[in-house]
Amino acid sequence: MEGAFGFLKSPCRMATQECPCGFYADRHRECTCTLPQVQRYRAKVSGPLLDRIDIQIEVPAIRFQEMASENPGEQSADIRKRVNQARKIQQERFQGKKIHSNAQMTSKNLKKYCQIDDTSKRLLETAIDKLGLSARAYTRILKVARTIADLEGSEAILTPHISEAIQYRSLDRRLM
Numbered sequence: 001m002e003g004a005f006g007f008l009k010s011p012c013r014m015a016t017q018e019c020p021c022g023f024y025a026d027r028h029r030e031c032t033c034t035l036p037q038v039q040r041y042r043a044k045v046s047g048p049l050l051d052r053i054d055i056q057i058e059v060p061a062i063r064f065q066e067m068a069s070e071n072p073g074e075q076s077a078d079i080r081k082r083v084n085q086a087r088k089i090q091q092e093r094f095q096g097k098k099i100h101s102n103a104q105m106t107s108k109n110l111k112k113y114c115q116i117d118d119t120s121k122r123l124l125e126t127a128i129d130k131l132g133l134s135a136r137a138y139t140r141i142l143k144v145a146r147t148i149a150d151l152e153g154s155e156a157i158l159t160p161h162i163s164e165a166i167q168y169r170s171l172d173r174r175l176m
Helices: 035-043 047-051 076-093 107-113 118-131 135-151 159-167
Strands: none
Touching (some): 076 135, 118 159, 135 159
16 A cells, blocks of 8 residues: 555565566576666666565466475465564564564664674675665665564574575666
8 A cells, every 4th residue: 555655554566577578587488588678678667666675586487397296395384373473573572662563663673673793794795785785775684684583583683584685685686
């Protein structure tokens, strides 16, 4: 839902193809687009808009054999339990504040609840420099890393949490 000034008040989902033909990162079909076509196509989604998206991931096409696999993966009940526990952690963390989730943290909250060690700082610095990430992307990464840590029941944000959160910024990456 959109607020009075165009700011999003609640989470939104968005999907886009990687290129005009839709097969840029497909493992099973060949992309027919040239690199300039892909670059022009991606340029249509502005950097400031991408900065406001917390999690950006590629979702590759799945083959029938993968969908029909006997391996059931993680059970929904287990995922639900972990998510509910993470929500409880966040409710307790922000009790008495007008914040309900990590995504709503202010700069002051980030400093208090998203402290990271030197190894994580170096990893984040490298990602920002190499990927050309913005200050807004930096805060999004910290908020997502805090949530990943909460999902694991970890009080501290660890290097693997930062690493995973960086991986969720795939649309920020420049074309090589």
